[in-house]
Amino acid sequence: MPPPDVEAIAEQVFVALADPSRRAILAALGSGGPATATDLAGRLPITRQAIAKHLALLTMAGLVTAEPGERRRVRYRLNSAPIQVAQQFLAALARDWDSRLDALKDHLRRHARGSA
Amino acid sequence: MEAVVAFPDRIERTVELAHPPAAVWAALTTADGLTAWFGQQATIDLRPGGSARMKWDSGHTADIRVERVEAPVVFGFTWHIFGLPEDDPRRTYVEFTLEPTAAGTRLTVVESGFAQLPDDAYRTAYDGNTRGWASELGELADYLDAAA
Numbered sequence: 185m186p187p188p189d190v191e192a193i194a195e196q197v198f199v200a201l202a203d204p205s206r207r208a209i210l211a212a213l214g215s216g217g218p219a220t221a222t223d224l225a226g227r228l229p230i231t232r233q234a235i236a237k238h239l240a241l242l243t244m245a246g247l248v249t250a251e252p253g254e255r256r257r258v259r260y261r262l263n264s265a266p267i268q269v270a271q272q273f274l275a276a277l278a279r280d281w282d283s284r285l286d287a288l289k290d291h292l293r294r295h296a297r298g299s300a
Numbered sequence: 301m302e303a304v305v306a307f308p309d310r311i312e313r314t315v316e317l318a319h320p321p322a323a324v325w326a327a328l329t330t331a332d333g334l335t336a337w338f339g340q341q342a343t344i345d346l347r348p349g350g351s352a353r354m355k356w357d358s359g360h361t362a363d364i365r366v367e368r369v370e371a372p373v374v375f376g377f378t379w380h381i382f383g384l385p386e387d388d389p390r391r392t393y394v395e396f397t398l399e400p401t402a403a404g405t406r407l408t409v410v411e412s413g414f415a416q417l418p419d420d421a422y423r424t425a426y427d428g429n430t431r432g433w434a435s436e437l438g439e440l441a442d443y444l445d446a447a448a
Contacts, residue, residue, distance in 0.1 A: 190415050191307040271383040272390075276308040276414040278382060284338065285315050285409070291327055291337035292319045 190269050196245035197270035205230050206238045213248060213262040220257050309415035318404045325372035328396055352377065365391075373398055381414070390416055 200206050208228050213219060216227070221239060225232040239260055242248045246266045253259035317324055327333035334342035339354030345366065346352075352364040368376030376395040384390060392413040399406040 194307060268384055268388065272381055272414050272416075273307060275382045275384070275392075276311060279311055279411060281311055281313045281409055281411070285313060285407075287337040288324075288327060288407075289315065289317065291333070292317060292323060295327070295336070296319055296323065 190272070193246070193266050194270045194273045197247065197266050200242055200245045200247055203238070205234060206242060209235065209238055209242065210247065210262060213260060218251070218253075218259045218261040220253060220259050222257075224260075307415040310410060310412040311414075312408065312410045314406060314408045316401065316403060316405075317407055321372040321398045321400050321405045324398055324405045324407055325375070328375050329369070329371070367393065368395065378413075 201210075205228075208230065209224055212224055212227055219227075221232060221235050224230070224235050224239075228235070230238075239248060239250075243250060243260075247263055248260045249263050250258045250260055327337060329344065329346050331342045331344050334344065334352075334354065339362070340357050341355040342352065344350070344352035344364075346369055348367055348369055350366040352366060354362040354364065362379050364377045364379045366375075366377050368374050374395065374397055376393065378391040378393050380386070381388070381390055381392055390413070392411050394409065394411045397408045397410075399408070
């Protein structure tokens with residue numbers, strides 16, 4: 185089986201998160217737990233039809249998984265795995281070695297002056 | 301869709317320092333040195349397999365595992381990837397290399413492993429999801445429309 189392409193996974197996550205309605209859906213699933221499309225339509229200022237469309241995209245991106253609920257209603261559950269891949273991308277940007285190395289230079293300068 | 305920019309697996313920086321390797325080594329590998337420029341509190345057990353811990357006033361803590369100690373040339377450690385859950389086993393590897401120069405030291409830092417593959421459990425779950433749903437999306441849309 186070919187390994188998943190981290191670049192492709194991260195891209196799908198960022199595309200998914202670029203839309204405010206999809207962020208709202210993910211936030212609702214994250215804070216309130218698994219929910220049906222109808223639950224979400226009741227809680228968010230988004231039409232039922234738009235929610236269905238967004239849930240389809242989020243499912244494709246692996247960000248939510250559909251699971252059978254009561255009375256054969258599909259419930260959507262947040263799946264954090266793709267988010268963790270995207271987070272690795274952000275972590276690389278956030279490491280900030282430039283600032284750290286500047287701090288190291290300052291320290292060595294002060295230290296050398298102090299011991300001279 | 302073609303990827304334009306590769307996922308950054310590796311960060312590399314080189315700086316020229318006007319100080320001898322011994323001074324740079326002390327800054328990188330002692331608690332006093334690390335406290336002065338890296339974290340606000342630091343402890344370190346300087347041997348391969350030893351632990352180091354860095355704390356910042358923000359409350360953030362970094363637990364470090366020392367991997368390579370070849371004074372005063374190579375210092376390597378692994379640490380957690382910022383933002384991932386505490387129990388995620390993935391870590392990045394940071395390696396400092398010190399090279400003496402006429403003016404002092406050329407210091408290179410390489411941090412790698414940001415694009416390492418997720419574990420097998422993730423792979424299975426992810427592939428299962430996307431493959432299954434790629435073919436079932438039509439049915440899903442129909443179902444949602446019918447339920448609306």
